[in-house]
Amino acid sequence: MxxxxxxxxxxxxxxxxxxxxxxxxxxxxxxxxxxxxxxxxxxxxxxxxxxxxxxxxxxxxxxxxxxxxxxxxxxxxxxxxxxxxxxxxxxxxxxxxxxxxxxxxxxxxxxxxxxxxxxxxxxxxxxxxxxxxxxxxxxxxxxxxxxxxxxxxxxxxxxxxxxxxxxxxxxxxxxxxxxxxxxxxxxxxxxxxxxxxxxxxxxxxxxxxxxxxxxxxxxxxxxxxxxxxxxxxxxxxxxxxxxxxxxxxxxxxxxxxxxxxxxxxxxxxxxxxxxxxxxxxxxxxxxxxxxxxxxxxxxxxxxxxxxxxxxxxxxxxxxxxxxxxxxxxxxxxxxxxxxxxxxxxxxxxxxxxxxxxxxxxxxxxxxxxxxxxxxxxxxxxxxxxxxxxKNGEAIYGTHAIDYFQEEATFFTQNDKKTFAIVCLKEDQKTPKSFSWSGNIPKKGSKITCLQTGKTVDWQLKDGKVSVQVPGILKGEKLPALAFSFSN
CATH class of the missing domain: 3.20.20.80 (Glycosidases)
Incomplete structure (x- = not known):
């Protein structure tokens, strides 16, 4: 043509x-x-x-x-x-x-x-x-x-x-x-x-x-x-x-x-x-x-x-x-x-x-x-x-696990760690804590907030994990927060 x-x-x-x-x-x-x-x-x-x-x-x-x-x-x-x-x-x-x-x-x-x-x-x-x-x-x-x-x-x-x-x-x-x-x-x-x-x-x-x-x-x-x-x-x-x-x-x-x-x-x-x-x-x-x-x-x-x-x-x-x-x-x-x-x-x-x-x-x-x-x-x-x-560790080099989602919280895993990634609404300020009931950390585990690199307080009650958000992030508007703990 x-x-x-x-x-x-x-x-x-x-x-x-x-x-x-x-x-x-x-x-x-x-x-x-x-x-x-x-x-x-x-x-x-x-x-x-x-x-x-x-x-x-x-x-x-x-x-x-x-x-x-x-x-x-x-x-x-x-x-x-x-x-x-x-x-x-x-x-x-x-x-x-x-x-x-x-x-x-x-x-x-x-x-x-x-x-x-x-x-x-x-x-x-x-x-x-x-x-x-x-x-x-x-x-x-x-x-x-x-x-x-x-x-x-x-x-x-x-x-x-x-x-x-x-x-x-x-x-x-x-x-x-x-x-x-x-x-x-x-x-x-x-x-x-x-x-x-x-x-x-x-x-x-x-x-x-x-x-x-x-x-x-x-x-x-x-x-x-x-x-x-x-x-x-x-x-x-x-x-x-x-x-x-x-x-x-x-x-x-x-x-x-x-x-x-x-x-x-x-x-x-x-x-x-x-x-x-x-x-x-x-x-x-x-x-x-x-x-x-x-x-x-x-x-x-x-x-x-x-x-x-x-x-x-x-x-x-x-x-x-x-x-x-x-x-x-x-x-x-x-x-x-x-x-x-x-x-x-x-x-x-x-x-x-x-x-x-x-x-x-x-x-x-x-x-x-x-x-x-x-x-x-x-x-x-x-x-x-x-x-x-800040949070790429929860993404790159990870694989899917059977219990991969609980409402707005998604889970990934690598050979050493499990990650819980909480997706926040765009107009939502970061609350004081998050919780989930699947993929429970082992007793005595340390949970780290990837955004700050610091460990956070957590507790297990009635089969549900409750994780405290670092004070520096409370009230912030973030797309998601990722937490890690040992498998």
Whole structure:
């Protein structure tokens, strides 16, 4: 598909369309987040057998808290990532604009995407300040725009106005910045590519998210798409340093035999043909280049879904399989102007609940089109990190236990200690004491308040532990207080 160029400041209709899209998006963003955009968690799990994968998976499980960065063309107008290209009935676009015109306008955002303030070290600083330990970066979303210097297509960040910037190969420098801080590195990659003529072929309409032609009839075209996908992932595995996680999105692109009643119940359109990208071949190559790499082939239960990924939700109970809740800080994954962000206390409460139930939490953050993370986001990340600086012992390197929750108190454990984490309402002042009836400390145990590092008085009466809050904290407004005692 050839793109017509659109220059900012010279095309008022381009700007007017942007404004209209933003108005519409504010109106229906909540509906989008509640419908097909959400990836359900598969309930089947197949544990990996490779010792190196199991070792890395255990290391990842100890990290607990990561950053998911959605960044691409969608940041320019500040709209939902990729999905407005998709012609399904839950998607809204500007009235009076033909669908094909919209797609052409969207593709042409590549001619104006120029993130002159891109500073990946500042991103890594913000994540470190938040207490995060790993990162997952969108090398390519469903729209097919590549945030790395792939040689398989010209639709990429290194082929636009940013191409002469020393850090034009964005993914390379993001990974390097986070790697310098000892973060585990995750490469997000979309299996569907709506810009590719081997996925969405211009010969036919594009009625939904799936390949728009009969793959059984055009096997050579789908083989070309398999090769394209393999070659792009091959580049990421060989040219971008150590990668710990290959985070594959677009779970509807899957072998037909993996579509079961559970998948059908999710409501996404399912074609009559297999959209198999040949994961065995990809996996063999990836693990040869990156021994022990973790695969998160989202929702496709089997050997390439090494951990499960419930989206925008926390499971109702403890899960024994490796899992990760991916939750956006705002209502949206990418940058949208005037987005409504969660408070730092809500994020901390989510993290505590996720960890107590045995999972990791991946918090979504969207940089602006100029490359900067919004200041409000940076501030919230610091607030989260400030709490973790004092209470992180109750989070990192812990595991879930059977009695993991009692009302607003959650419990975690490591090899030596048990932790009780009491989540407080945002307008609640710290009371004089807390109590719980499960996970009773042994007689004579010392209980320590992690916020102060000091031991506290406690007593056991009628099967209930009552813990005194240090005087210095009484009346303070804190998101949560964590206490530790020996197992």
């Amino acid at each position: 050839k793109n017509k160029s659109i220059k900012t400041g010279q095309n008022s209709s381009f700007l007017n369309i942007n404004r209209l899209i933003l108005v519409l998006f504010v109106c229906f963003s909540s509906a989008l987040s509640a419908q097909n955009e959400v990836h359900e968690r598969s309930t089947e799990y197949e544990a990996p057998t490779d010792p190196q994968v199991r070792e890395k998976l255990a290391e990842w499980g100890d990290q607990k808290f990561g950053m998911l960065i959605h960044w691409g063309l969608y940041a320019v107008p500040g709209i939902i990532e990729s999905w407005q290209l998709c012609s399904e009935d839950w998607i809204e676009r500007p009235d009076g604009m033909a669908y094909n015109d919209y797609k052409e306008w969207y593709w042409n955002l590549s001619s104006v995407f120029n993130p002159v303030n891109f500073d990946p070290d500042s991103w890594a600083d913000a994540a470190e300040d938040a207490g995060m330990k790993y990162v997952v970066f969108t090398t390519k979303h469903h729209d097919g725009f590549n945030m790395f210097d792939t040689q398989q297509t010209d639709f990429k960040i290194t082929n636009g106005p940013f191409k002469d910037n020393p850090k034009a190969n964005v993914a390379k420098y993001v990974f390097e910045a986070f790697r310098k801080k000892d973060f585990m590195i995750g490469a997000y990659f979309s299996k569907p590519d709506w810009h590719s003529q081997d996925f969405w072929w211009d010969k036919y309409a594009t009625p939904n998210r799936n390949a728009n032609y009969d793959i059984k009839k055009y096997e050579d075209r789908w083989k070309s798409y398999q090769d394209f996908t393999y070659n792009q992932i091959d580049e990421l595995m060989h040219d971008y340093g150590q990668i710990d996680i290959l985070w594959l999105d677009g779970g509807w692109v899957r072998p037909l035999e993996t579509v079961n009643d559970e998948v059908r119940a999710w409501g996404a359109p399912i074609p009559e043909w297999s959209q198999d990208v040949n994961m065995p071949k990809i996996a063999e190559m990836a693990r040869e280049a990156q021994p022990g790499i973790i695969f998160a082939d989202r929702t496709v239960h089997g050997p390439y879904e090494n951990y499960q990924t419930p989206e925008r939700k926390i499971p109702e109970t403890k899960l024994d399989n490796p899992w990760e809740s991916c939750l956006p800080l705002g209502n949206n994954w990418g940058y949208v102007p005037n987005d409504s962000f969660k408070s730092s206390a809500e994020v901390i409460h989510n993290l505590v609940e996720v960890v107590a139930k045995g999972g990791n939490m991946l918090l979504g953050v969207g940089p602006q089109s100029d490359g900067r993370i919004p200041l409000e986001v940076v501030k919230k990340l610091r607030e989260i990190g400030s709490w973790l600086d």
